[in-house]
Amino acid sequence: MKNNISNYEKMKNHMAGVFLQYDQERMIQKFALEHDKNYIYIPFVGRRYRIDRLKGTVTWSNDFFQTEEKADYNEVMTIYDVLCYSKENCYLADEWVNVGSLASIQGGTLAKGNDFFQNAGQYFDGKTNKLARACEILGGRKIKKGDVGYELALFPFLPLSLCFWESDEDFPASLQILTDKNILDYMHYETLMFAITHILNRLKDECEEG
Template structure:
């Protein structure tokens, strides 16, 4: 019996088919990226990715010196940056929650706790010291906010603020994140969640490898 592809796999493959048709020289110049005859390269959350200019495949270079195919969140985050971003980009220096970004009419669950992060909040609560080490492995800049706070680059030119609040007698553990006010000039609103979800996955992978 043939395994059916998930909707994520189908959407990923469709997105990858578009990339070979784009102007790679223009993209490389816009974001100051490395480009050669076969690949366009970009850093995404502490890993270097290569995009095949002929077939659109996206891979990252692993610590085992092998190339591994990117998954849905990685593919959609990188390609959305290239396809959607405005011509002239700059950061404002002002941090916003996703629901308070300019142009977001109804982000849902405004001011509420994000239940998507529950498994990560549990993992991070039980490994506080490793959480800080993981953020630093990803190049995070420590800030004096929350119980643990870091500014981490999603792309070299686009940071996110990650905050973790430990559990106390009144409140459960909680993850919060903030984007620059101009992030929606770079990527779509839904893509901010793809990118941040992959950041949490990367942090969790580092912690689990240390446990």
């Protein structure tokens, strides 16, 4: 029987091998990561993940790895990219910018007015209480912007802010994602899309469970 593996799984397996080619001690020191001889641990959007230091595979757990789940494509690609490809001396500018205004991604999937954010805005319309609760479950810190505004830790060293406005008689619902001005020193543009997609999926899941 032929073993059908999706292209996403193939890419995950490939990137696990790529990860193993990088200096793990260097990334541990760079981002002050918890580790032991078998795993590197990294918090990501309110969950605890670990990377197998011999296999390169990524899993997550909510119970200190008494049980664990395989990380999906968006999760692993974001984690690998930040650990392996972030610039050597990356640092936060401490200046928030809308992801759509980053010069190098004008016209990209995350550009202002793109369906990516319009669809998310429509989904959360009428769900402000559920969205706020979901942000808090993900470890968010409330900020005074929008009808719902939270700063979320993409990683402990890399924050992101979500701002949502409900629709009214004049304007449709609006969702904005703000990142540090230097976000692309930490990850590629395509990876930023994976990371934001992951966050929005997590928030939708929590809204549906709440």
